[in-house]
Structures are given as C-alpha cells and as structure tokens.
Amino acid sequence: MDWFDSDYYHILYKHRDYNEARNFIDKIIKYLNIKKGSKILDLACGIGRHSIYLEKIGFKVVGTDKSLNNINKAKANQNQSLSFLQMEMIEDTNNRYDGIFNLFTSFGYVNHDYNLKTIKNIERQLKDDGIIVVDFMNTLFVKNNLVIEETKVIDDLIFKIKRRSDGKHIYKEIKFNDKKDYLFREKVMDLSINDFKNYFKRYNLKIVKTFGDYNLNEFDIQNSKRLIMIIKKSQP
Ligand SMILES: C[S@@+](CC[C@H](N)C(=O)[O-])C[C@H]1O[C@@H](n2cnc3c(N)ncnc32)[C@H](O)[C@@H]1O
Structure with a gap:
C-alpha cells in the first residue's frame, strides 16, 4: 500500500489538520479576492481538508486524488457543491475552474514528464482569468x-x-x-522555484507572487519552509 493511502499517514500528520487548512484558506482567499460561488479544483486533495472548508465558505469545489482510501473518506462530506473524484493529477475532470489549488507538497512524486503533463492539464482546466496556487516545500x-x-x-x-x-x-x-x-x-523531486518557472513558461503560465509560509510572509529562499506560488495565464 502507498504511504498516502494508508491510515498511518493521517495519524503521523494529524497536526496537519482542518485548523491549519482553514487558516491558510482564509488568508489566501482574502489575498486573491476570489468571488464566492467560483469553481475551485483541489488537485491531490487528500481527505479533503481544504476542499471541505472552501465549500463551507461559499465555493463550488471538486477535489481529486489518486488515493481511493482518501477519496472514500472525503466523500462522506459530499454535497451539491462539493464532490470528490479518484483520479491521477494528469487526468481531466472535464470542467473549467476559476481556481486550481495544489496544496501541501502534492506535486513531484513521479517524474519530469508527469510534471509537465500535470501542468498542461491544469492549464487546460483553468479559465483564462483563473488563478493557480501551488504550495510546495522549499527544497533548499x-x-x-x-x-x-x-x-x-x-x-x-x-x-x-x-x-x-x-x-x-x-x-x-x-x-x-x-x-x-x-x-x-x-x-x-527536488524542485526549485526555477524548475517551476520553467514548467509554467512552457504552458504560458507565470508566477505572479510567492509566499514562504501559511501566514503569507514573503518567500525567502534561505529561510522559508514553504514555496507557495500564485500563478496566472500570461496575457498575450
Ligand atoms: C502530502 S498529501 C497532501 C494532501 C492534501 N492536499 C492536504 O493538504 O491534506 C499528498 C497527496 O497527493 C496525492 N497524490 C500523490 N501523487 C498523486 C498523483 N499522481 N495524482 C493524484 N494525487 C496524487 C496523495 O494521494 C496525497 O493524498
């Protein structure tokens, strides 16, 4: 069994809970100023801690994850504006979103090709004025x-x-x-901000802002624990 699929992952990371998710979502939504009622994709949602809260505060949310155990747990919270699907990150949900979130190091577990396919898939599902949030670790x-x-x-x-x-x-x-x-x-994968910039550039996407932690302090390559990137489609 995969680590993320096992119940023990949730025991070890039980402090990474709904409170942490809620605090971060409150801050990032305020910063991004995304309208309530907008459609959000929570890509690699785990058991849905961010998805569930996003729906609670007024968004229409789809959460996807490859772990069947995680998706089954998340599905206990499903309703008209909150749904969960078991799928790989490179698969299309056949929908278009105002926001696509990939949170808490949910990227870079396969290889370079898979990363490119993921970004292509994100770009394809993002509305032209949509916003992407990728929250990766600061590997340095x-x-x-x-x-x-x-x-x-x-x-x-x-x-x-x-x-x-x-x-x-x-x-x-x-x-x-x-x-x-x-x-x-x-x-x-040991991915730096430059690796991400290069990935995004290939699909006409651009990092417009970075943060270094869940309180939205500025990203500092030496001292930040997180690398949180806000990405948009480049305007022609
Ligand atoms: C560190 S957990 C974070 C989960 C969730 N975003 C959170 O903050 O609680 C990473 C998640 O990515 C999922 N994942 C890893 N590789 C994936 C892939 N190739 N496609 C879809 N999900 C994947 C795992 O199943 C796991 O639920």
Whole structure:
C-alpha cells in the first residue's frame, strides 16, 4: 500500500489538520479576492481538508486524488457543491475552474514528464482569468535543515523517520510497529522555484507572487519552509 493511502499517514500528520487548512484558506482567499460561488479544483486533495472548508465558505469545489482510501473518506462530506473524484493529477475532470489549488507538497512524486503533463492539464482546466496556487516545500531550506533521524510518538505508535537527499530527490523512510513491522517510503523531486518557472513558461503560465509560509510572509529562499506560488495565464 502507498504511504498516502494508508491510515498511518493521517495519524503521523494529524497536526496537519482542518485548523491549519482553514487558516491558510482564509488568508489566501482574502489575498486573491476570489468571488464566492467560483469553481475551485483541489488537485491531490487528500481527505479533503481544504476542499471541505472552501465549500463551507461559499465555493463550488471538486477535489481529486489518486488515493481511493482518501477519496472514500472525503466523500462522506459530499454535497451539491462539493464532490470528490479518484483520479491521477494528469487526468481531466472535464470542467473549467476559476481556481486550481495544489496544496501541501502534492506535486513531484513521479517524474519530469508527469510534471509537465500535470501542468498542461491544469492549464487546460483553468479559465483564462483563473488563478493557480501551488504550495510546495522549499527544497533548499529542507536540505539545509535536514532532520536525518527523528522519532515521533503519536497514539502509542513510535514512528522512526529517516530523511536523505541526493540532489535529485528528497527521501523519507517511515518505520513503526503496530502488531507487525511497517516500512513506508516517500520520494519527492527536488524542485526549485526555477524548475517551476520553467514548467509554467512552457504552458504560458507565470508566477505572479510567492509566499514562504501559511501566514503569507514573503518567500525567502534561505529561510522559508514553504514555496507557495500564485500563478496566472500570461496575457498575450
Ligand atoms: C502530502 S498529501 C497532501 C494532501 C492534501 N492536499 C492536504 O493538504 O491534506 C499528498 C497527496 O497527493 C496525492 N497524490 C500523490 N501523487 C498523486 C498523483 N499522481 N495524482 C493524484 N494525487 C496524487 C496523495 O494521494 C496525497 O493524498
């Protein structure tokens, strides 16, 4: 089973909860000034923590994720203006959106080609005056501050986490015992802001603003934990 598909992911990251999602969404929606009633795609939505809140505050939301377990959990919240679909990021929902959000490092798990297909798919589904938000980790900060080994005790489970970087990917290994031994691996591409700029340029998209954390402080390559990019279609 995939790490993101497993219940243990949600135990380890239980602090990454609805409160964190709500705080960030409130701030980013205020900054972007997107009209209530607009259509938002939450691409790689997980169990839907951002989608659910976006719908609650008045948007029409579609959340997609490749994890069937996540989508099944999210579907418990479905209603007329909130739906969830299990699909890959490169698949088309056959809809057009005012906003497409890809949040909390939900990009770069496959390869360069897949990234390009994803951006093409995002561009295709975005209205001409639409806005994209991509929230990735600041890989330079992560590498400079790499916590190589860490133990976390959550819900009586002892998670032993190891991290490493080889310049191309950042790897995480998660080991624990819950009646039996478990080992999960996560591998995400080491993408810089320039890599993203190059991806976006190919599809006539442009980064118009960056933030470095969920409180919307300015992005600073040395000190920011996050790389949050606001992207729009380039005007001809
Ligand atoms: C770190 S989680 C973040 C989930 C959610 N955005 C949140 O903030 O709670 C990354 C998510 O990306 C999804 N994902 C990874 N690769 C994907 C792909 N190729 N297509 C669709 N979803 C993918 C995983 O299943 C997982 O739910």
